[in-house]
Amino acid sequence: MNEEPIISATNQAEVTCPSCAGNLLYSPGTKSLKCEHCGTIVEIDDSPLTVEELDFEEYLSKVSDDIETQEIITAQCTSCGAHVNFEPNIVSDRCPFCSSILVITEPEKETQIKPGSVLPFAITRDDAFGQFRKWIKKLWFAPNDLTKKVTNSDSLNGVYVPFWTYDAETYTQWRGRRGDNYYETETYTTTENGKPVTKTRTVTKIRWTSVSGDFNRFFDDVLVLASQSLPKKYADELEPWDLENLESYNERYLSGYRTETYQVNLKTGYDEAKAIMKRELSADVRSRIGGDHQQITEQVTEHSDIKFKHILLPIYISAFNYGKKVYRFLVNARTGEVQGERPYSVWKIVFACLGVVAIGVLGYFIYNYYY
Numbered sequence: 001m002n003e004e005p006i007i008s009a010t011n012q013a014e015v016t017c018p019s020c021a022g023n024l025l026y027s028p029g030t031k032s033l034k035c036e037h038c039g040t041i042v043e044i045d046d047s048p049l050t051v052e053e054l055d056f057e058e059y060l061s062k063v064s065d066d067i068e069t070q071e072i073i074t075a076q077c078t079s080c081g082a083h084v085n086f087e088p089n090i091v092s093d094r095c096p097f098c099s100s101i102l103v104i105t106e107p108e109k110e111t112q113i114k115p116g117s118v119l120p121f122a123i124t125r126d127d128a129f130g131q132f133r134k135w136i137k138k139l140w141f142a143p144n145d146l147t148k149k150v151t152n153s154d155s156l157n158g159v160y161v162p163f164w165t166y167d168a169e170t171y172t173q174w175r176g177r178r179g180d181n182y183y184e185t186e187t188y189t190t191t192e193n194g195k196p197v198t199k200t201r202t203v204t205k206i207r208w209t210s211v212s213g214d215f216n217r218f219f220d221d222v223l224v225l226a227s228q229s230l231p232k233k234y235a236d237e238l239e240p241w242d243l244e245n246l247e248s249y250n251e252r253y254l255s256g257y258r259t260e261t262y263q264v265n266l267k268t269g270y271d272e273a274k275a276i277m278k279r280e281l282s283a284d285v286r287s288r289i290g291g292d293h294q295q296i297t298e299q300v301t302e303h304s305d306i307k308f309k310h311i312l313l314p315i316y317i318s319a320f321n322y323g324k325k326v327y328r329f330l331v332n333a334r335t336g337e338v339q340g341e342r343p344y345s346v347w348k349i350v351f352a353c354l355g356v357v358a359i360g361v362l363g364y365f366i367y368n369y370y371y
Helices: 056-060 127-136 234-237 264-289 346-370
Strands: 024-026 030-036 042-043 067-074 083-085 092-094 102-103 106-112 157-192 195-225 292-321 327-332 338-341
Touching: 056 264, 102 264, 127 292, 127 327, 127 338, 157 264, 195 234, 195 264, 234 327, 234 338, 292 338
Parallel strands: none
Antiparallel strands: 024 030, 030 042, 067 083, 067 106, 092 102, 157 195, 157 292, 292 327, 327 338
């Protein structure tokens, strides 16, 4: 196996420069493409903004002709499991999610829902790398040589990651118990100097009342990660996303970047969205119950007018090896927010613990000496 990729190119259709026939790549934070050879700038045509919501039930019942699909060629990374889009002529590349060599011996063809909108890259790879360096320096108990593991921005891969968004009208009926604190003074007997002593103290008690109610709530753009290639914990922490700036899908925004296909299907994604809604509705119910304590005994929610969007969000992804283990980190390519896996210095932790123990022992001797 070759150590380097045979071909390393964007998975998008080549966009040709009108001046020198070089490749035009999307310029982050703009609405234009820039030639990587001669610097020619080409504006992306402004198409009417049609970031529309699609009907969830119609799609599941296969009766809607309005939902566009696309046939794509994907390959799965055997190291991290990522499903990445590829052009037919690519036979080898690096996985953008874990940097493993990816040899495409058995490409897969599949039909998927075409993305309806995209949030373009807003910061450059160099800016993202600068944010990563700041993040590394703020990590507690990080090994001293950690910054040497990622030395330049070339290690970052710009990837459009698939997400679902869901809208839904909800109607919730609930029953529960409201607990209000009240206070009583009670008498008790204790022993002082070998003699029984009667004292009083204030105790907190709870008065419970049965309550019930109902309410409506509309959920807009509940966001669900449709990738299984990223560490979900860190991908979720990249929020918030400025979804109000979504652009209608245009492949020119994708020029120069990889795009991952969704691995979480539409129905599974909605199950997760419902769980997110349920948590927020439970918080609403507790707020309506009021009082000092709340118990929800029943909560039933009806969902209606469910809409969805398939969108692509921009993330810089990189991985580095440290101590025979791979660590991945992510950068929100709109805000610069960094999240990821990190190693710990065992020695720093040990010395910190010893320092705490030493301070405790010193404090103990000082206390006994003076008091």
